[in-house]
Amino acid sequence: MTVSELLRRSVMERIEDELDLKTYEEAMAEYKKNPVTYTLDEVIEEQERRFRLNE
Numbered sequence: 001m002t003v004s005e006l007l008r009r010s011v012m013e014r015i016e017d018e019l020d021l022k023t024y025e026e027a028m029a030e031y032k033k034n035p036v037t038y039t040l041d042e043v044i045e046e047q048e049r050r051f052r053l054n055e
Contacts, residue, residue, distance in 0.1 A: 038046075
C-alpha cells in the first residue's frame with residue numbers, strides 16, 4: 001500500500017466516523033424530545049399494515 005493510499009483511507013474513515021457521530025447526535029436529540037421506542041415486532045406489524053393500505 002502506498003503512503004497516498006494509506007492517507008486516503010485514513011481520511012475517508014475519519015469522514016465516515018464524523019458522519020456517524022453526527023447521525024448519532026441527531027438521533028439522540030430526537031429521542032430525547034420524544035423518548036418512544038418500538039419492538040421489532042411492532043415495527044414489522046406497522047409496516048405490514050401500511051403495505052396493506054397501499055395495495
